[in-house]
Amino acid sequence: MSTAAPSISACPACVAAPAAEAIAARRAEKDAGLVLSLPTAHCAVCISDVERTLAAMPGVRSARVNLTLKRVSVAAGPDVTADDVIARLKTIGYPAHELDPGLLSVTETDKRGRDLLMRLGVAGFAMMNIMLLSVAVWSGAEAATRDLFHWISAAIALPTLAFAGQPFFASAWTSLKARRLGMDVPISLALILASAISLYETFEGGHHAYFDAAVSLCFFLLAGRYLDYRSRAAARSAAEELAALEVPRATKLLAGEERIVPIAELAVGDLVRVRPGARMPVDGTVTEGTSEIDRSLLTGETLPVWAGEGSTVSAGEVNLTGPLTVRVSAAGRDSSLHRMADLVAVAENARTKYTSLADRMARAYSPSVHLLSLTAFAVWMYLTGDLRLSVNIAAAVLIITCPCALALAVPAVVTSASGKLFRKGFLIKDGTALERLAEVDTVVFDKTGTLTMGAPEPQDLSARSRDDLAVVAALAGASAHPLSRALAGALDAAGIRPAAVTGLREVPGWGVEGRWRGKPVRLGRAEWLGAVPGERTASWFAKGDAAPVEFAFADSPRPGAEEAVQALIASGKRVILLSGDAEAPVATLARTLGIPDWQSGMRPEEKAGRIAALTEAGHRVLMVGDGLNDTAALAGAHVSISPATALDAARTASDIVLLGQDLAPLSDALRIATVARRRIKQNFALSLAYNVIAVPVALVGLATPLIAALAMSASSITVSLNALRLK
Amino acid sequence: MEMLVYLIPVSLLLGGIGLAAFLWSLKHRQYDDPDGDANRILSDDWDDRPKP
Numbered sequence: 001m002s003t004a005a006p007s008i009s010a011c012p013a014c015v016a017a018p019a020a021e022a023i024a025a026r027r028a029e030k031d032a033g034l035v036l037s038l039p040t041a042h043c044a045v046c047i048s049d050v051e052r053t054l055a056a057m058p059g060v061r062s063a064r065v066n067l068t069l070k071r072v073s074v075a076a077g078p079d080v081t082a083d084d085v086i087a088r089l090k091t092i093g094y095p096a097h098e099l100d101p102g103l104l105s106v107t108e109t110d111k112r113g114r115d116l117l118m119r120l121g122v123a124g125f126a127m128m129n130i131m132l133l134s135v136a137v138w139s140g141a142e143a144a145t146r147d148l149f150h151w152i153s154a155a156i157a158l159p160t161l162a163f164a165g166q167p168f169f170a171s172a173w174t175s176l177k178a179r180r181l182g183m184d185v186p187i188s189l190a191l192i193l194a195s196a197i198s199l200y201e202t203f204e205g206g207h208h209a210y211f212d213a214a215v216s217l218c219f220f221l222l223a224g225r226y227l228d229y230r231s232r233a234a235a236r237s238a239a240e241e242l243a244a245l246e247v248p249r250a251t252k253l254l255a256g257e258e259r260i261v262p263i264a265e266l267a268v269g270d271l272v273r274v275r276p277g278a279r280m281p282v283d284g285t286v287t288e289g290t291s292e293i294d295r296s297l298l299t300g301e302t303l304p305v306w307a308g309e310g311s312t313v314s315a316g317e318v319n320l321t322g323p324l325t326v327r328v329s330a331a332g333r334d335s336s337l338h339r340m341a342d343l344v345a346v347a348e349n350a351r352t353k354y355t356s357l358a359d360r361m362a363r364a365y366s367p368s369v370h371l372l373s374l375t376a377f378a379v380w381m382y383l384t385g386d387l388r389l390s391v392n393i394a395a396a397v398l399i400i401t402c403p404c405a406l407a408l409a410v411p412a413v414v415t416s417a418s419g420k421l422f423r424k425g426f427l428i429k430d431g432t433a434l435e436r437l438a439e440v441d442t443v444v445f446d447k448t449g450t451l452t453m454g455a456p457e458p459q460d461l462s463a464r465s466r467d468d469l470a471v472v473a474a475l476a477g478a479s480a481h482p483l484s485r486a487l488a489g490a491l492d493a494a495g496i497r498p499a500a501v502t503g504l505r506e507v508p509g510w511g512v513e514g515r516w517r518g519k520p521v522r523l524g525r526a527e528w529l530g531a532v533p534g535e536r537t538a539s540w541f542a543k544g545d546a547a548p549v550e551f552a553f554a555d556s557p558r559p560g561a562e563e564a565v566q567a568l569i570a571s572g573k574r575v576i577l578l579s580g581d582a583e584a585p586v587a588t589l590a591r592t593l594g595i596p597d598w599q600s601g602m603r604p605e606e607k608a609g610r611i612a613a614l615t616e617a618g619h620r621v622l623m624v625g626d627g628l629n630d631t632a633a634l635a636g637a638h639v640s641i642s643p644a645t646a647l648d649a650a651r652t653a654s655d656i657v658l659l660g661q662d663l664a665p666l667s668d669a670l671r672i673a674t675v676a677r678r679r680i681k682q683n684f685a686l687s688l689a690y691n692v693i694a695v696p697v698a699l700v701g702l703a704t705p706l707i708a709a710l711a712m713s714a715s716s717i718t719v720s721l722n723a724l725r726l727k
Numbered sequence: 728m729e730m731l732v733y734l735i736p737v738s739l740l741l742g743g744i745g746l747a748a749f750l751w752s753l754k755h756r757q758y759d760d761p762d763g764d765a766n767r768i769l770s771d772d773w774d775d776r777p778k779p
Contacts, residue, residue, distance in 0.1 A: 044769035067763035114753055121753065125746040129739060145731075152735065 034074040034082050036089070036096040037644070039425055039659035041070050046094070053092050054085065070422075070659075072096070095661065097644045116226045119164040123219040126160035127212070131709070134212040138706045143205075150202040150209045157211035158195060164218050165191050167225060181366045183407070187221060189370075190214075190398040197395050200388075208392070213399050213708040220716045224407035227415045250281035253325065266331040274324045276480060276508075280317045283335045284326040285310060290509030291322035292481065292525075304482070306509055306525065321481050322508020356432045357680055358410040365406065373397045376699050389701070396703040400694045405687030405715040410680055412723035417676035420726065425660030426641075426669050433655035435680075436639040437673035439620045443568050444611060444633070446625035447579035447586055450643065451561045451593065451663070454626075456483055456537055456553035458490045464549070466496065472541055472551070474498035475512045475523040478505075483539050483553060484512065484523070511539070519544035526550075536584065555585065557592065560664030565593045567667035574619070578607050580629050608632035624666070626650050641666075672726070679726055683719045690715035 041050065047065045050072055054063035059080040065072045074085055082098040089096045133149040141149060168184045168191065175182035191214055198209040252261045253271040263281050266272065274280055276291065290308040295317050304320055307313060313326060315335040377394035381387070418428045428434060445451050461469065473496050476488040491498075501514040501521060511524015522542045526533035529540045529548040537555075542548040568575050577598035579586045586600035602610070611633045614621050623630070623637035626645065631653045634640040640654035656669075694711040697703050752758070 044766040047763060047766060048770045065763060066760040067766055068760045117758070118750060118753055121746060121749045125742055125749075129742050132738060133735075148731075156739075 034076060034080075034085060034098070036072050036074070036082065036085060036098055037659060038065065038070050038072050038089075038094055038096050039644070040094055041065060041067060041072075049092060050089065050094060053088060057085070057088055060085075097659070113226070113229060116167065116222065116229055119167065120219065120222040120226055122160060123164040123215060123222055126156050126164075127215045127219045129156055130212045130215055134705065134709070137209075146207075147202065147205050150198075150211070153209060153211040154199055154202055157215050158199070160215055161191055161195055161218060164215075164222060168218075168221065181370070183362045183366055186366055186369045186398065187217075187402060190395070190402045191218060193391075193395045194399055197392060201392075208705055210395065210399060210705050210708065213705055213712065216709060216712060217399065217402050220712065221402075221407050223716075224411050227408070227411035230411075230415060251275070263331060266328055268328055268330065270328045270331075272326045272328060274319045274326055276319055276321055276323060278319055280313050280315050280319065280326070281331075282326065282328045283312075283314050283330040284328045285312055286324050287327050288325035289322050290507075291324050292320040292509055294318040294320055294482070306527075308509055321479070321506065356410075356435055357677075357684070361406065361684060369398065369401045372401065372695070372699075380701070393698065393701050393703075396698045396701075396708065397695065399708050400698045400703060400711055401691055402712075405683070405690060405719045408716055408719050408723075409683035409687060412720050413676050413679045413683065413726065416723050416726045417672055417679075420672055421656075421669055424665040424668060425658055425662065426665070427657040427659055428655070429657060430655040433639055434673050434676055436620075436655070437622065437670060438677035440573070440622040440639060440670060440673075442574040442576065442614055442619040443622045443624065444576045444578055444614075444637065445565075445595075446607075446623075446627060446630045446633075447577060447581055447589060448555065449626040449645065450624055450630075451558055451565075451577070451589060452555040453558050454555065454645075456486045457556045458487050459552045459554050461490060461494060461551075467499070468541065468543065468549075469494075469496045470499035471501060471516050471521050471543065472523060474501040474516075475504070475514060475521060475541075476539075478514070479512045479523075483537070486553065487539065487551060516543070554588075557589065558661065558663050560662040560666075562593050564663040564666040565595060567664075568670070569594070571667060571670070573670070576610075578602050578610060578633070580604075580607075580627075604629040604632050608636050611636045622670075623654075625654075675726060679723060683722055686718055686722065687715050 038046075038050065041047070047067060050065050051063050054060050054072070054074055057076075057080065059077040061075040061077070063072055063074045074080075076085075086096045086098065130153045133153050137146050137149055165188070168187045171182065172184040172188035175185060194210040194214040194217075198211050198214070201207075201209050250261060250263050250266060251273045252259050252266065253273055258273060266282055271287065272282060272284065280293075286307055286309055288309065290306075292304040293307045293311075293313060294304050295314075307319075307324065312329075313324075315331075373394045376397045377390050380390040380393050384390070414434060417434055421428060421434075448454050464472075469491055473488060473491040476484040476491070477498055479485070499516060501516045504512065504514040506512050507524070507528070509525075510528040511522060513520060513522045513524075515521065521544070522529055523539055526538070526540050526548070529542045531540050531542075531548040531550070534550065534552075536550075537553040539551045539553070540548040541551060565575055575595050575597065577586065577590050577593075577595045579598070579600050580602050581600060583600040586598055590596075590598040599610070607630065611621055611623060615636070615638065620638040623634050623640040624642070625631075625634055625640070626642050627650060630642075631650050634642060634650055635653040639656070641656045641658055642650045642654040643658045658666075690711055694703070694707070697707060
C-alpha cells in the first residue's frame with residue numbers, strides 16, 4: 001500500500017527486456033556463481049545432502065543452501081554449468097531450476113530491505129525509550145519533571161524522525177512534485193506537525209507532547225512498508241531470476257563454413273545449420289538432411305513430425321534426430337516466434353488495469369484526512385480564536401487518523417499469504433495476483449506440459465516377449481530421440497538387458513536399424529516400416545520379414561492433476577481444457593481427469609480468443625499453461641499460472657509460477673487467496689472502526705497523547721494478529 | 728528523584744546496546760536465512776565458521 005501501486009508485469013516492453021538484461025548479466029559475471037531454485041528442500045538433511053553432493057563435484061568451490069528462499073548458491077569454476085549441477089541434483093532426488101545469476105541485483109534489493117529494517121530498528125528503540133518516559137508523564141509527573149522528560153523525549157525523537165522518517169518524506173515530496181496526493185503526504189504532514197507542535201509545547205512547558213505518538217506512528221508505518229517491500233521484492237526477483245534459457249544465437253553457414261552469429265544478423269536467404277537437440281532460431285525451409293521435429297511447445301502436439309528436404313519449419317521448434325540445414329524465410333521480427341510475442345503484447349495491453357483494494361482505499365483516504373483535519377482547525381479557530389489549541393487539535397486528528405493500521409492491513413496479509421503459498425510451491429510474481437486469484441470462477445488448463453508431464457511413457461510393455469524387448473532396448477539405446485529414450489529408460493527400469501545387436505545405425509528422421517542373429521531389425525516411424533500409423537503416439541518395431549508391431553506411448557498426467565481438477569470442480573469452479581494437440585489424446589485425458597468441457601486442435605489465437613470470450617461473458621479466468629502457444633492466453637486471462645518448467649515467455653506472461661511438480665495445491669492456493677482477500681477487507685473494517693471511535697474524540701479536543709498511543713498501537717496490533725490468523 | 732539522574736542514562740544506555748546489537752546483526756546478514764539457520768544446528772557438518 002505505498003505510492004507506486006501498478007503491477008510490475010503490465011508493460012509489454014518488459015517481456016522483451018529480460019532477455020537482453022540476462023545476456024548483459026551473464027557477460028558481467030563470468031565465473032561468479034550459479035543460483036538455483038530448489039523447490040523441494042525443506043529440512044536439515046536436505047541442506048547437508050545438497051551441500052555435500054555439490055561440494056564433491058569437481059570444479060565446485062562451495063555451495064550454500066538458503067532454506068528460507070529455497071535456493072542454493074554455488075561458487076564454481078567457469079567449466080561448471082547450471083545444467084551439470086541440475087543433473088547432479090536430480091540424481092540425488094532434488095529437482096532444481098536455474099535462476100538468473102545476476103547476483104548484483106540480488107544484493108542491491110537486499111540493501112534496500114536492510115536499509116528499511118535498520119530504520120525500523122532505530123524507530124523501535126526510540127519508541128520504547130520515549131514510551132518509558134511518557135508512561136511517567138501519563139501517570140502524573142508534574143512541572144519540572146514533566147518538562148525534563150519532554151526535553152529528553154524531544155532529544156530522542158527529533159533525530160529519530162529525521163532519520164527513520166526519510167522514506168516517507170522522500171516519497172511524499174516526489175508525489176507532491178508530480179501534483180498527486182499520495183498516502184505519504186498526510187503521513188509526513190502528521191509527523192512534521194506533531195513534532196513541531198510538541199517542540200513548541202515543550203518550550204512553553206505545556207501538558208501534552210506527541211513525541212511518543214509521532215515515533216510509534218513512524219515505527220508501525222515502517223513495519224508496514226517493510227512487509228510491503230518484502231512481497232514486492234519477491235515479485236520483482238521472480239520476474240528477474242527465472243533465467244532466459246535460450247541464447248539468441250544461430251549457426252550460420254557461410255561458403256561451407258560454420259559461424260556463430262546473433263539471430264539479429266540473419267537475413268532472408270541465409271543458410272543455417274541446426275543440430276539435433278537444438279531449437280530452430282528462424283522460420284525457413286529445410287534444404288538438406290532429414291530429421292524429426294518436436295512442435296509441442298509451439299502447438300501442443302505431442303507427436304514428433306517428420307522433416308526432410310522442402311519441409312517448412314518455424315522458430316521455436318526443436319530438432320530431434322538429424323542435423324538440418326535451413327534456408328531462412330523469416331528471421332527476427334517476422335518469425336513466427338516474434339508474431340507470438342506480439343500476440344502477447346496485444347493481450348497484455350487488453351488486460352484491464354487492475355486496481356487493488358489498497359489503491360482504492362488510499363485514493364479515498366488521503367483527501368478525506370486532510371479535509372477532516374482542516375475542518376477541525378477551522379471550526380475550533382472560529383469557536384475559540386485560540387491558534388495554539390486549534391493547531392493542537394488539528395494535529396491530534398492527523399495523528400489519530402494516520403494510516404498505521406491501513407498501512408499494515410494489506411502487507412501483513414499479503415506477506416503471510418504469499419509465505420503460505422511459497423511453502424506449497426507457488427511463487428507470486430505480481431503484487432495484485434493474490435487478489436485477482438481470489439476472484440476466479442473459471443479455470444482453463446493447457447494439456448501438454450501442464451496437466452501432463454510432457455514426457456511420453458511406453459504402454460503395455462509386459463505384453464511383448466522378452467526377446468523382442470531385449471532387441472528393442474538395444475535399438476532404442478542407440479538413439480537420442482525422446483521416444484527411444486523413454487523406451488530405453490522404461491525397459492532398463494523393468495530389468496531388460498539389451499540384446500547384442502550389431503551394425504546399429506540411426507537413420508535421421510526415420511529410426512534406428514541393426515542386425516540381430518543375422519536378421520535386420522528396425523525401430524522407428526510407421527511409414528518407414530510400411531505400417532499404417534494409428535492415432536496414438538507410437539514407435540514401430542520390425543524383426544526380419546515379420547509384420548511390424550506397435551509400441552504405443554502415452555503422456556502421463558502430472559502428479560496431483562486429477563486431485564486438483566476434482567477439488568476445483570467440487571468447489572464450484574468451471575474447468576476447461578484447451579489443447580493444441582490432436583483429438584484422441586485430449587479426449588482420453590479429459591476423460592481420465594473428469595473434465596467435461598474440452599477442445600482440441602486449438603491454435604494460439606483461438607486459445608486467447610476463447611479466454612477473451614469467457615472474460616467478455618463476465619467470467620474471471622485463471623489460465624494454467626506452459627507452452628509458447630499458451631502465452632497469449634496466459635497474458636489475456638484475469639490471472640495466470642505456469643509451471644517452472646515452462647518456457648520463459650510463458651513464465652513472463654503469467655502472474656504466478658508453480659515451482660514444484662505437483663498440481664494438487666492449486667485448489668488450496670485459490671482457497672488461500674479467497675481467505676486472504678477476506679482478511680484484507682476485515683483489516684480495513686477494523687482500522688476504520690478504530691477511527692470511527694477515536695476521531696470524534698480528537699475532534700472535540702479530548703484526545704490526549706495517551707489516547708492517541710492506545711488507539712494507534714491497539715489497531716495496528718489487532719490488524720497484524722488478524723493477518724497471522726490466515727490458515 | 729535524584730535517582731533519575733542515573734536511571735535515565737542507564738535505561739538509554741541499555742536500549743542503545745540493544746540497538747547496536749541489532750544493527751550489528753543486520754550488517755552481518757544474520758537474517759538472510761532464518762529457516763536454514765534453525766535447521767543447520769541439527770546437522771553434524773561443520774558449517775563455514777568457526778572450525779576448531
